[in-house]
Amino acid sequence: MKAGRSRRANTVHSEFGLIRRLQAEVAQPDPQLFKGIGDDAAIIKTSSTEWTLITTDLLAEGVHFDPATSSWRDIGYRAAIANLSDIAAMGGTPRFMLVSIAIPPTCSTTQIQQLYRGMMQAGAPYHVRLIGGDTSASKTGLFLNITLTGVVPPRQALLRSAAHIGDPIYVTGTLGDSRAGLDLLMSRQRPKLRAIDTRFLLARHHRPSARIAEGLWLVKQGLGGAAIDLSDGLTGDLRHICEESGVGAEILAGSLPVSPACRAYAKARGLAPAQIALQGGEDYELLFTVPRKKQSRFERLVGKTGFHMTCIGLITPQASGLGLKSERGTTQPLPLTSYEHFLRPT
Numbered sequence: 115m116k117a118g119r120s121r122r123a124n125t126v127h128s129e130f131g132l133i134r135r136l137q138a139e140v141a142q143p144d145p146q147l148f149k150g151i152g153d154d155a156a157i158i159k160t161s162s163t164e165w166t167l168i169t170t171d172l173l174a175e176g177v178h179f180d181p182a183t184s185s186w187r188d189i190g191y192r193a194a195i196a197n198l199s200d201i202a203a204m205g206g207t208p209r210f211m212l213v214s215i216a217i218p219p220t221c222s223t224t225q226i227q228q229l230y231r232g233m234m235q236a237g238a239p240y241h242v243r244l245i246g247g248d249t250s251a252s253k254t255g256l257f258l259n260i261t262l263t264g265v266v267p268p269r270q271a272l273l274r275s276a277a278h279i280g281d282p283i284y285v286t287g288t289l290g291d292s293r294a295g296l297d298l299l300m301s302r303q304r305p306k307l308r309a310i311d312t313r314f315l316l317a318r319h320h321r322p323s324a325r326i327a328e329g330l331w332l333v334k335q336g337l338g339g340a341a342i343d344l345s346d347g348l349t350g351d352l353r354h355i356c357e358e359s360g361v362g363a364e365i366l367a368g369s370l371p372v373s374p375a376c377r378a379y380a381k382a383r384g385l386a387p388a389q390i391a392l393q394g395g396e397d398y399e400l401l402f403t404v405p406r407k408k409q410s411r412f413e414r415l416v417g418k419t420g421f422h423m424t425c426i427g428l429i430t431p432q433a434s435g436l437g438l439k440s441e442r443g444t445t446q447p448l449p450l451t452s453y454e455h456f457l458r459p460t
């Protein structure tokens with residue numbers, strides 16, 4: 115059970131329900147605040163030429179990572195990518211990082227140094243600078259919180275709320291690799307795969323990419339509509355775009371990009387590749403819409419970039435909900451199968 119503990123009165127059951135409640139009860143507007151709770155990063159109108167993005171992510175040992183199956187360096191790397199990916203989802207450029215850690219007695223200085231090396235390595239391509247943080251002891255495993263700032267030109271950020279009916283939906287890269295890699299790490303009886311496929315899936319889990327270049331390109335070309343990064347899995351993250359934009363969506367199962375290694379893994383596990391792609395989790399790919407009228411320009415330009423971007427469906431009216439169209443042409447509701455922290459067996 116991910117979040118431990120037995121059921122009690124007033125126990126938190128839904129991460130997103132709790133956030134919505136906090137947003138309604140506690141959050142307050144501010145003239146400098148363009149976007150508060152509800153997107154991948156908050157947006158602050160800091161100057162007439164540049165707006166500031168701020169995002170934060172908390173990782174808990176045993177919930178988000180396990181030092182038994184990942185190196186400390188990889189744990190740090192993935193933690194930084196989780197934040198970099200949120201800046202990518204806004205179409206921003208990452209800038210400054212603050213890191214807070216609560217360290218259990220079992221952790222050595224060398225391990226913490228490795229953790230930091232991983233974090234700094236992930237930020238290095240973007241010249242991310244560490245500017246502060248906080249340090250505490252922990253009685254129960256390591257806690258790691260990263261706060262990352264970024265910048266974006268005024269009014270150019272890619273918002274979850276910018277999808278419109280008729281807009282095509284795209285995704286970068288391939289889906290499900292990280293989830294497959296995690297399963298390989300956790301399984302006592304690993305499915306028999308070629309060594310090259312196993313290596314690929316493990317690397318995609320330990321060393322995911324943040325799609326900073328893709329987000330920047332969408333903003334620069336003026337081609338982006340709505341965007342979110344895929345941290346929880348396509349079905350859950352698409353839901354956030356639909357809720358924030360007040361629309362529905364139809365996903366074409368046959369169009370979901372799945373790597374050859376993940377296909378081999380799905381076959382060995384007796385699963386449909388689309389199932390893994392939809393559930394995913396920690397892919398850190400971008401899910402975005404392109405305004406309908408800009409689709410042909412987008413298609414023309416994307417071919418010249420070398421970016422891997424696949425059209426996987428269409429934004430529909432809100433009343434249609436979220437649907438999954440099979441290759442046979444039948445549509446069924448998109449199942450809610452992505453990761454939710456507080457979901458427990460009933």
Ligand code: ADP
Nearest residue numbers: 133136150151152153154155156170171200345
């Ligand atoms: P992401 O997966 O992109 O990191 P989350 O789903 O974690 O985004 O968060 C969605 C939104 O809710 C974000 O705007 C985030 O800042 C906000 N949020 C999450 N947890 C809290 C919290 N405990 N208090 C206030 N805002 C929160």
Ligand code: MG
Nearest residue numbers: 154200343345
């Ligand atoms: Mg995000």
